[in-house]
Amino acid sequence: MLVLGPTRELVAQIQRSAERFCKTTQILLETIYGGASKAEQLAGLRKMPAVVVATPGRLIEFLEEEPAPCSLKHVRHMVLDEADRMLGEGFEVQVRQILAEATMPNRQTLLFSATWPPAVKAFASTVLRQPVEVRVGAGDSCFSTNPNVVQDVMFLRDDSEKPSALCALLKGRKNVKAIVFVATKRACQQLERSLRGRVPLVCDALHGDRSQRDREAVLDHFRKGQVQVLLATDVAGRGIDVSNVTLVVNYDCPRSAEDYIHRIGRTGRQGKGVAISILTDREQDAMELIANVIEKAGTRMPPELAKRLGMLTSVGKVDPRMHWKEPWQGLDGNKYQKEDLKSAVESLWT
Known part of the structure; x- marks a missing residue:
């Protein structure tokens, strides 16, 4: 069996989960990923493990060696x-190169994805044969979010207020276990320094400039509760599977709906979770992105977000995410539907 994951952290987490079964069945497992010793991984491959968990990049490195230390023909x-x-x-x-190397005719391929955008659909249609599709969540929507996650938004005047706002948010939560997502490695480092001494919590950062050993240590400390606040970039934070995360903060805006869903999916796995996005009035695209995900998922729309979007649309853009109650009775005694009011509002702005 070959399992592919996008990051080293996810591969390590899959390894921990798989080892629970391997211990009692005596199945040999090996992990292959960048940032670790190739010699040790090569020695592990030579033992002919029944299960290999790998990132695509490091596995390709082994496959392209002459002679190749492993073959996928029997996967x-x-x-x-x-x-x-x-x-x-x-x-x-x-x-695709890895799939082409795995030439066993009756190979079973399983594909897992938190979101289902057109690119993933197209990819799946070319690599899967007569697949059975299983959906968990919001039906046909590709914007499926966990209903156990309460989503909210905090609005500020400008970005300079963000550090103080985050401090205030964290100070009010004594038993918090939080992940704070930031846009860049540099911002992650700066925010960690900014929080030192300002919040009564242990904070640490997870980003690509840290060594693999440091990243594993940070995750281990966070998992054990020795670190209460984990600052992470999207790349480093993908696939973090830590139980009892109570809070996710989008300190910087997510780039896409998929990023937003992956971020807030770190909480709400065991009971209720909270996801808060810190935005300014200038970040209209982020407001619309978050509102669109919330609407498609059918969960509660934060009142302040709905209010801000309504204010923005007053300059000539009608908000399609308004939640209408219908039918209602007008002053003239007639019953009206939402489409009646929507048409009337649109006519005012055109």
């Missing part, structure tokens, strides 16, 4: 985990 089961993330990070060519 019976192929698992593509977080396929949307692998495609989003540009691994499609490498994944």
Whole structure:
């Protein structure tokens, strides 16, 4: 069996989960990912493990060596985990190359994805044969979010207020276990320094400039509760599977609906969770992105978000996400539907 994941952290988490079964069945497992010793991984491959969990990049490195230390000709089961993330990070060519190497005729391929955008649909249609499709969540929507996550928005005048707002947010939560997402590695480092001494919590950062050993140590400390606030970039934070995360903060705006869904999916896995996005009035695209996901998922729309979008539309753009109660009775005694009012409002702005 070969399992592919987009990041080192996800591969390590899959390894921990798989080892629970391997211990009692004496199945040999090996992990292959960048940032770790190739010699040790090569030694593990030579033991002919029954299960290999790998990132596409490091596995391709081994396959392209002369002679190649491993072969995929006898892979019976192929698992593509977080396929949307692998495609989003540009691994499609490498994944297709790996699939082409796995030539067993009756190979079973399983593809897992938190979102279902057109790119993933198109990819799946070319690599899966007569697949059975299982959906969990919002029916045909590709914007499926966990209903256990309460989504809210905090609005500020400008970005300079964000550090103080985050401090105030964290100070009010004594037993918090939080992940704070930021846009860049540099911003992650700066925010960590900014929080030191300002909140009564242990904070640490997870980003690509840290060594693999440091990243594993940070995750381990966060998992054990020795770190209460984890600052992470999207790349480093993907696939973090830590139980009892109570709060996710979007300190910087997500770039896409898929990123937003992946971020807030870190909480609400065991009971209720909270996801708060810190925005300014200038970030209209982010407001619309978040509102669109919330509407498609059928969950509660934050009142302040609906209010801000309504204010923005007053300059000539009608908000399609308004929640209408229908039918209602007008002053003239007649019954009206939402389409009646919508048409009337649109006529005022055109």
